[in-house]
Amino acid sequence: MSSDLFAHFEFGAGEAASLIADPLNGGDDGELFLEAGTSESLLFDDGRLKSASYDSFRGFGLRCVSGESFGYAHSTDPTLAALARAGETAAAAKRGAAGVFADPPPGVNLRRYGAADPVSSPAFPEKAALLQTIDAYVRAKDPRVVQVAASIAGSRRLVGVLRPDGDLKTDDRPLVRLNVSVTVEKNGRRETGSAGAGGRAAFDRWITPEAWQGLADEALRIALVNLDAVDARAGEMDVVLGPGWPAVLLHEAIGHGLEGDFNRRGSSAFAGRMGERVAAPGVTVVDDGTLDERRGSLTIDDEGTPTGRTVLIEDGILTGYMQDRMNARLMGMKPTGNGRRESFAHPPLPRMTNTMMTAGDRDPAEILASLKDGLYAVGFGGGQVDITSGKFVFQCTEAYRVRNGKVEAPVKGATLIGDGPTALTRISMVGNDFALDPGVGVCGKAGQGVPVGVGQPTLKIAGLTVGGAG
Numbered sequence: 001m002s003s004d005l006f007a008h009f010e011f012g013a014g015e016a017a018s019l020i021a022d023p024l025n026g027g028d029d030g031e032l033f034l035e036a037g038t039s040e041s042l043l044f045d046d047g048r049l050k051s052a053s054y055d056s057f058r059g060f061g062l063r064c065v066s067g068e069s070f071g072y073a074h075s076t077d078p079t080l081a082a083l084a085r086a087g088e089t090a091a092a093a094k095r096g097a098a099g100v101f102a103d104p105p106p107g108v109n110l111r112r113y114g115a116a117d118p119v120s121s122p123a124f125p126e127k128a129a130l131l132q133t134i135d136a137y138v139r140a141k142d143p144r145v146v147q148v149a150a151s152i153a154g155s156r157r158l159v160g161v162l163r164p165d166g167d168l169k170t171d172d173r174p175l176v177r178l179n180v181s182v183t184v185e186k187n188g189r190r191e192t193g194s195a196g197a198g199g200r201a202a203f204d205r206w207i208t209p210e211a212w213q214g215l216a217d218e219a220l221r222i223a224l225v226n227l228d229a230v231d232a233r234a235g236e237m238d239v240v241l242g243p244g245w246p247a248v249l250l251h252e253a254i255g256h257g258l259e260g261d262f263n264r265r266g267s268s269a270f271a272g273r274m275g276e277r278v279a280a281p282g283v284t285v286v287d288d289g290t291l292d293e294r295r296g297s298l299t300i301d302d303e304g305t306p307t308g309r310t311v312l313i314e315d316g317i318l319t320g321y322m323q324d325r326m327n328a329r330l331m332g333m334k335p336t337g338n339g340r341r342e343s344f345a346h347p348p349l350p351r352m353t354n355t356m357m358t359a360g361d362r363d364p365a366e367i368l369a370s371l372k373d374g375l376y377a378v379g380f381g382g383g384q385v386d387i388t389s390g391k392f393v394f395q396c397t398e399a400y401r402v403r404n405g406k407v408e409a410p411v412k413g414a415t416l417i418g419d420g421p422t423a424l425t426r427i428s429m430v431g432n433d434f435a436l437d438p439g440v441g442v443c444g445k446a447g448q449g450v451p452v453g454v455g456q457p458t459l460k461i462a463g464l465t466v467g468g469a470g
Helices: 013-024 080-093 124-141 209-227 245-258 260-264 325-331 364-369 420-425
Strands: 029-045 048-066 069-075 145-162 168-186 189-199 235-241 285-288 309-314 354-357 373-385 391-403 406-412 415-419 427-430 441-445 448-456 459-467
Touching: 013 029, 013 048, 013 080, 013 145, 029 124, 029 325, 048 080, 048 124, 069 080, 124 145, 124 168, 124 209, 168 209, 189 209, 189 391, 209 391, 209 406, 235 245, 245 260, 245 285, 245 354, 245 373, 245 391, 245 415, 245 420, 245 441, 245 448, 260 325, 415 420, 420 427
Parallel strands: 235 373, 354 448
Antiparallel strands: 029 048, 029 145, 048 069, 145 168, 168 189, 235 459, 285 309, 285 354, 373 391, 391 406, 391 415, 415 459, 427 459, 441 448
16 A cells, blocks of 8 residues: 555645635634555454455545534545535535634654554465464363454554645554454353454564463463352442553543543533542543554544643542543643544544553552452453443453452452442552553444553552442
């Protein structure tokens, strides 16, 4: 695939800028978002290559912003004629208004990831052979293995954000992911474990034997742990969350409530609370899109704004929101580089990148030792969250009963029930073992999915409701 974005369209940057000038004139903001790319995924399941897909795509989306409204039109037709038709549609948002068009976002010289084409390298036969090797490796590890599913996915997206004054920001975005799922059986009982990893780089680091064997071993370990799990005890209890991936609870139950649009509309539990205490002392939450090669990182967001490190909660005090350009302007704040979209077919929204709780000063062993009768939650699967209130229900994929500071039997069927704003105030201990997730997160909002990252240290939260069978 050509690395020249405009090689995929039948017009150049200058022609496009001239054409969109009139439709956007009189608006408050807007841009032409261009995208071209390829993606590929393979799934090896039940001892065979079960599915494989390849996609090549290109298209543009034109947005005109006027006040709290915007017009948006998109097309896969790469011609100036299609762009002209899109301009007629997008311009309808102005409805006679005469705004002062916003200045372009600042430039950026740094790149958060190198140029890579995960679709072309390694080649398809090598990827298929790798998945077959993973399958054979896991089956040979333990006779209780009855099912293995391994998948590999990669994409490369060239994007450009063009404004009517000719300001152009571009980005070349690789993304890869490798997943392994293992099902084991003993005495008629079956349990599953899974592990995955990825980021914004070439496949190299994730397909070495050390890397994929580590994922396979982890998936098998979790499956075997679950095979011996007993029913979780239900009730209100203190809970310790492990480092890394358990921050998905933070992302869902708290992070969405700190996005600009919900706060501008007053529908978030955090709306109007800037400068107030919203979490326990010692709790600091940030969103950082500048971490090199992380799944949620971006050199620029989908409006052309450089990503940054936004402190949302500092030592328990609400200090910021995640903002795109439109909501930032309407709230009298600065964009934070969080304007994101799934593709050219979608308008940008304020979205998370890598959302994290920073490390504290407590030893993780000390935190577990303080748990008299509670739950140690290490892994999470699916969950349900009310973004407005922060109320959540999350299923634990790996968890343990803890009594008198001792980790006992693994439990199954445990769910954590609560609401994010309250949970923030009940954090009593923050560990010094901060970790990021392995690179598997996907966030959904308004029908759009985008890759994200999460991270946290070990945490102790008092008085969460645990659902279970016991």
